[in-house]
Amino acid sequence: MLDRTSDPDHHRSVITFAGDAESVLESAVRGAARAAELIDLNQHRGVHPRLGALDVLPFVPLGDATLADCAALAHRAGQRIWQELQIPVYFYQAAALRPDRTLLEKVRRGGFEELRDSVLVDETNSPDLGGPALHPTAGAVIVGARPVLIAYNINLATSDLAIAKCIARAIRASSGGLPCVKALGLALASRSQVQVSMNLTDFNVTPPHVVFGEVSRLAAAAGVTVAESELIGLVPRKALEMAFADSLRLPGFGSASVIENRLADRP
Amino acid sequence: MLDRTSDPDHHRSVITFAGDAESVLESAVRGAARAAELIDLNQHRGVHPRLGALDVLPFVPLGDATLADCAALAHRAGQRIWQELQIPVYFYQAAALRPDRTLLEKVRRGGFEELRDSVLVDETNSPDLGGPALHPTAGAVIVGARPVLIAYNINLATSDLAIAKCIARAIRASSGGLPCVKALGLALASRSQVQVSMNLTDFNVTPPHVVFGEVSRLAAAAGVTVAESELIGLVPRKALEMAFADSLRLPGFGSASVIENRLADRP
Numbered sequence: 199m200l201d202r203t204s205d206p207d208h209h210r211s212v213i214t215f216a217g218d219a220e221s222v223l224e225s226a227v228r229g230a231a232r233a234a235e236l237i238d239l240n241q242h243r244g245v246h247p248r249l250g251a252l253d254v255l256p257f258v259p260l261g262d263a264t265l266a267d268c269a270a271l272a273h274r275a276g277q278r279i280w281q282e283l284q285i286p287v288y289f290y291q292a293a294a295l296r297p298d299r300t301l302l303e304k305v306r307r308g309g310f311e312e313l314r315d316s317v318l319v320d321e322t323n324s325p326d327l328g329g330p331a332l333h334p335t336a337g338a339v340i341v342g343a344r345p346v347l348i349a350y351n352i353n354l355a356t357s358d359l360a361i362a363k364c365i366a367r368a369i370r371a372s373s374g375g376l377p378c379v380k381a382l383g384l385a386l387a388s389r390s391q392v393q394v395s396m397n398l399t400d401f402n403v404t405p406p407h408v409v410f411g412e413v414s415r416l417a418a419a420a421g422v423t424v425a426e427s428e429l430i431g432l433v434p435r436k437a438l439e440m441a442f443a444d445s446l447r448l449p450g451f452g453s454a455s456v457i458e459n460r461l462a463d464r465p
Numbered sequence: 466m467l468d469r470t471s472d473p474d475h476h477r478s479v480i481t482f483a484g485d486a487e488s489v490l491e492s493a494v495r496g497a498a499r500a501a502e503l504i505d506l507n508q509h510r511g512v513h514p515r516l517g518a519l520d521v522l523p524f525v526p527l528g529d530a531t532l533a534d535c536a537a538l539a540h541r542a543g544q545r546i547w548q549e550l551q552i553p554v555y556f557y558q559a560a561a562l563r564p565d566r567t568l569l570e571k572v573r574r575g576g577f578e579e580l581r582d583s584v585l586v587d588e589t590n591s592p593d594l595g596g597p598a599l600h601p602t603a604g605a606v607i608v609g610a611r612p613v614l615i616a617y618n619i620n621l622a623t624s625d626l627a628i629a630k631c632i633a634r635a636i637r638a639s640s641g642g643l644p645c646v647k648a649l650g651l652a653l654a655s656r657s658q659v660q661v662s663m664n665l666t667d668f669n670v671t672p673p674h675v676v677f678g679e680v681s682r683l684a685a686a687a688g689v690t691v692a693e694s695e696l697i698g699l700v701p702r703k704a705l706e707m708a709f710a711d712s713l714r715l716p717g718f719g720s721a722s723v724i725e726n727r728l729a730d731r732p
Contacts, residue, residue, distance in 0.1 A: 200727045216728060260728065346724070410713045426714045432724040438705040445712050446677045447693045457613070457699040460467045461483060461527065 203430045207386040207393075209244025210253070212349065214431045216260060219271055226255055227278045234283060234336035239310045245384045246395070249306045249313060250285065250337035257293075257343045268343035269293045276327055276341040283336075286328030290342035295326050302340060303380065310337045348398040348437065349430035350406050352413045353391045356422040359383060362392035365416045369394070369409065376412060378403040391425055401434065407441035470697045474653040475662075476511025477520070479616065481698045483527060486538055493522055494545045501552060501603035506577045512651045513662070516573045516580060517552070517604035524560075524610045535610035536560040543594055543608040550603075553595030557609035562593050569607060570647065577604045615665040615704065616697035617673050619680045620658045623689040626650060629659035632683045636661070636676065643679060645670045658692055668701065674708035 201214040215225055230252040237251035255275060257268035272293035280287050288305045289295050299305050308316065310332070317323045317330045324330040325338050332338050354362060362383030369375040378400040384393045394413055398404055406429075414424050436453070443451035453459045468481040482492055497519040504518035522542060524535035539560035547554050555572045556562050566572050575583065577599070584590045584597045591597040592605050599605050621629055629650030636642040645667040651660045661680055665671055673696075681691050703720070710718035720726045 200724070201722075260724070406713060407709075424714060426716055429715060429718065429722060432722055432727060433709075435702075435723050435725045438709045438723065441712065442674075442705045442708050445708065446673060447691060448696060449693055451696065455468075455696060455699055456702050456705065457467070457527070458702045460699060 201432050206388045208246040209242065210246050212430045219267065223271055223275055226275050227282065230279050230285065230339055231283055234285060238335040239337050240335060247306050247309050249310050250339045252339050254302060254340045258346055265292050265343055265345065272341045272343045279339050280327040285333045285336050286325035286338040288338055288340045289326050290340055292343040293341060305340050346434055348401050348406055348433055350396050350398055350409065350427065351430065352394045352410065352427040353386065353425040354417055354422050355425040356392060357390045359385045359392050361420050361422055362394050365413055366394050368416055369412055376404045376409065379409060401437050405437050405440045407444060468699050473655045475513040476509065477513050479697045486534065490538055490542055493542050494549065497546050497552065497606055498550055501550060505602040506604050507602060514573050514576050516577050517606045519606050521569060522606055522608045525613055532559050532610055532612065539608045539610045546606050547594040552600045552603050553592035553605040555605055555607045556593045557607050559610040560608060572607050613701055615668050615673055615700055617663050617665055617676060617694065618697065619661045619677065619694040620653060620692045621684055621689050622692040623659060624657045626652045626659050628687050628689055629661050632680055633661050635683055636679055643671045643676065646676060668704050672704050672707045674711060
C-alpha cells in the first residue's frame, strides 16, 4: 500500500496500492468485499459523488505493464466482484464495454440514490455485470483501466460555494477550460472553505502547476485567496520536473538534469 | 560523465562525473593534466573568476560516501596533481588544511593574474602543495570536498551590469541576504544580458525556487524582467520536491508523495 488519503467532507478514502498483477487483483477483490461489509450507502453522506461502497477501482500501468494488461485485469476483477460478492459492476475508460461508458462521470451520474431507482425502469442504465438492480447497501463498483491520473484539489479561503463552482466551470475541459481537466466545486464544511476538486487526466498536457496558476488567477479575480492545495494519492516525478522547469524558467531542464535520475541510469 | 555545461561569456566548462572513489580520483587527475595541456591562462579571458586551467576540483559525497571520504580523496588528488603535473594545489572547504582556506572565494581572490605575482612576495598566499610560484600557464588547482552545491544563474533582460551587481549584493549571505547563497553580478556580452551567478551552498536552507522568487522581486523593483535561469551541472531531486510543495502550497508534500520514490522503496 503506497498511500491512503481520507477526508471528512468528501467522506471518502482513496487507497493506492501497487504490486504484480495477481497480487493487485486479489487485493482489489478483498478490498471490495471489506468495503461492502463496512459501508451502507443508505447511511452514507459525503460531498463527493459516489455509486458504490467501493466506488471506483482503476487499474493503472506502472513499470512494464500496459494499459491493455490493466484492462484485462479490470475485467477479471469485475467478474470476481460480481460472482463472489454479488455486487454489480460497470466498466469504464480503457476497460469500458460500451462507448457511452468511457467517462467515469457519465457512469456515476446521479450517484447511488438516483441510479438505484433508474436502473429498474431504464435498462440503458444497467450494469455491465449483474443487475439490473444495484446491491442494496454496496451499490455497484465502477472498474476501469486508465493511465496515471493526478487527483488534485485546491482549497479557497472562503465559504462561498458559488465561487468554487464558478472556477470549476471555468477550468474544466468540458466547458472549454484547460484540456484534460475535470473539476467540481465542493463545500468543505469542516474547514469553512470551498474546494475546486479536480482530476488531471493527462498531466503531460495540463500539469498541476498550470492548474494552480490558473485557479489562483481566477480566485484573485473573484477576490479570494488560495488557502492550500492537496494531492489525493501520489504524483509522478515528471510533474515535479515540469513545474520546476516552468516556474524557474529553465529552458533546457528535464529528467536528465536531476542527479538521482542520472545515477540511476548508469550502466 | 553526467553533465557538461559550457558558456562563452564565462569561458568556462563545468564537468560533472560520478563513480567509485578510485575511478573518480584517476579521472580527476587525468582531467587536470588535459586542462593544463590545452589552456594557457595568460591567453584566457572570461567573466568568471579563476585561478587554474583546472580551476576547482570538488569531491562530493553521493550514495554511501561521506564528506570525510571525499576529503581524503581530495588530498590524494592534490598530491598527485602536484607530484605528477607540477601544478601547485590549494585545499578548500572540507579538505582545507588552514582555517582561512575554508571558503573557495577567499582562496581564489584576485585570480590567476594577481595571485601569480602576490605569492612571490607574500608567503601567506602560498599554495598548500608546491609553489610558492604558480604554474606559469596552468596556475593552481583548488581541490576540495563539499556537500552537493547547486550552481544556479539567473539572466536578466537588461545589459545594465549595475543592476546584476546590486541584486547579487542584496541576496548574497555575506552581505546579509539569503543564507547559504553566494552571488556575483556578471555581464553576458554574447547575449546582451547580465547575470546573477550563484552558488547555493545548502539548498535545504535556501533552495533555487526561493532564490528565483527573490531575484524576480528585486529585478521587478529595478524595472527589469528575468529572461531565464540556468543550472550549471545537476540538481538534487529534493530541490524539485521543495519547489513543488511551496509553489503549489501543498503542506504535506514530500518525497513519499512521488510514485517513483514509493515504488523504489518497496521491499
